[in-house]
Amino acid sequence: MNRSYNQLVSLEGDLREAISKDQLSLHYQPKVDVESGYINGLEALVRWKHPAKGVISPNEFIPLAEETGLITRIDEWVLYEACRQNQEWIELGYAPERIAVNVSASEIQKDDFAYKVQRILAITGLAPEYLEIEVTENSVMQHTEDCIRTMQYLKSMGVSLAIDDFGTGYSSLSYLRQFPIHYLKIDQTFTKDVLTDPSDAEIVKAMIRLADAFKLGVVAEGVESEEVLAFLKENQCQFYQGYYFSRPLPPEEIVHLLTKQSVYKPKENPRSS
Template identity: 75%
Template sequence: MINLVFKVIKAEDGSFRYSMFEGRLAQGIGLTTKNVKGRTPEEVFGSDGSLFYKDKYSLGFSGEVVSYKHYYQGRTFYTTLSPAGISGNVEELIGSAVDITTYEEATSKIEHMASHDPLTDLPNRMKLHSDLSVIIESFSSFTVIFCNLDRFKYVNDAFGHFAGDQVIQMMAERLSSLTPESGRLYRVGGDEFIITLCGDYSPREVRTHGDQIIRKLSLPIHSFGKQFFITGSIGVAQYPSDASKSTDLIMCADVALQYSKMNGRQLLSFYKPEMNRDYNQLLSLEGDLREAISKNQLSLYYQPKVDVRTGYISGMEALVRWKHPEKGMISPGEFIPIAEETGVITQLDDWVLREACKQSQVWIDRGYAPERIAVNVSAREIQRRDYAEKVRNILSETLLDPRYLEIEVTEDSVMQNTEQCIRTMQDLRALGVSLSIDDFGTGYSSLSYLREFPIHYLKIDQAFIKGVLTEPSDAEIVKAMIQLADAFQIEVVAEGVEREEVLGFLRENECSYYQGYHFSKPVPAEEMESYLSKKEKYQ
């Protein structure tokens, strides 16, 4: 609907003047015939504001039909100028204007919704690709930082999606606070963010910035009266050295990101061409791992747990091994991270727990004295509300007495969702299952939580044990851990013992148990059986 009609004439001095201004909006914006008749655009809109209109009027008086969008007093108008005259001579311009403010606002809102994430209001993946096209034309070099929140799915699983959304918003704010003026932050996926840094940034500058991001993301999160932690991994690609096209650049950053995640997480990796080969191998390995689980191609090895005082075996730890039909033995350090990232870890954990319980019961049925067998459990599993019930069902299925099962969880796992982990551990303990915290000292080391965890054993990571004879600080840390555990009536297991002198240190400081090559490396079930045959009763 036309809201305004006006006429423009060209005076003898060459100036443009208004001869009419009518319409239902004329009064509202103060542009009536009474107010503007005979006045020039400069007098109505000011010197600067009139330049735009004068340019359009010049085109109109040259005989063109001119259409344009313009703004006035907070409104948006779409105006068409139609030349009018006799015998080809333009005597006046008849302008018709439509108020399209509402339409413009709706269009702008729709465009914003299409190009921005609704949860964080950050620009999204579509906007990123659009912006990168402009950046490539405007800058000779720039950097793409691809950031992913490690194991974010656990937050949704443990607390629900509403809490997960709050965490995403919090992480977006943390990332925004570290995004410089030369950069822009995008949310490109559920737990994925990208920062673009325009200009010539050296690898050292990028690493400094990335390390700040990793530290900021790992700060404690307080939500719903709980405290937990999220870490981030980063992959970096730079234009034009790594790629000259926006899609290729993002792919390079993504490959570098996956490299960080597969090498321990909470890392920053710069893209290198050889990572493509490694990444493709990892993808292939994921499919092979799924097949290995379904076709029972995995096996369990067992490492004895030894009483420091008597030298007798007092249990064992079950460790998964994978002999690939073509590639041979594949390190757990290689396939466990893949399992965790792809979700295969749930099936893997189930397989290990069931096989360990079955093997333990087989030994008991053969007349060997029962030994407690320890099984490692991933962070995802220990945070599941139904995990204790799953353990109960597997124990029932395999006929194993719960007293002969020990569940090991890492320190980082229980610190991710402390309250739920404690509830799950309490449920497991009520079943009669023993509990231990593995790799203690390598994570958050929140010693105050030890009193709350219903655990039986504390396993000190080998990184500290190996240094007790050469690093005074490691020796003091191990002593303090042993004393602390004793105060909480928790028995200590030292991991990675390889020398008699280290065993002597542990004996002197009254450590309860140890594992390591000094006694035995992890061995297949048939070799472990030879150790069992030497024992007459359960310690």
């Protein structure tokens, strides 16, 4: 127990140093249109390469950051860097894509979060329609009314909103109807076994129908095979993410997947005004 505690304390100190010395980086994973096969957005994912210990999994340092309060600084940095990078790509002539940023429960529940987003958009020059905020199902079920007000403000700004890891939480359908969201993201724990587990297959089908009933876009996560993609296409899932198309890539590699163009116009949010 002492050894485990000391390791956590050491990792916390290293994480504080990583934040202050810009040792964090972002990788981007494409969101792909199921029918056309074209990229329809990117998700920004934080990465940490420790100078001595190498790559440290987000599953290890994100819970620590949430426990110690460092998540606020990480969330703000990720939001800023994703917006800055996206604006840079647009100015270089790449077709604009919506960048999705995961936000912790503690952030979306803060009264000033929407103003923070507004400030970062103003600093980076990124148009709101090219930003998407992802929140987990459980995070919006805490302080629900406050979250709804924040999300309504973000939506009025033109920012897209998604419920991430859908199906793993305990949201009420009555509340889901009130959330001003544009997308539901089906968690990979259901997607990966749709071909071998009839229960998971039926759950995914039901989620797709639910999204359609609420006029929401639906994204399946964790797609790793052509057969799973065919299942999603057959059941009219709109978008997917996963290693079948691409793993998360650093900025210098993701540009090879982006489309160059000199004239562009904003994309519409699918199934939503």
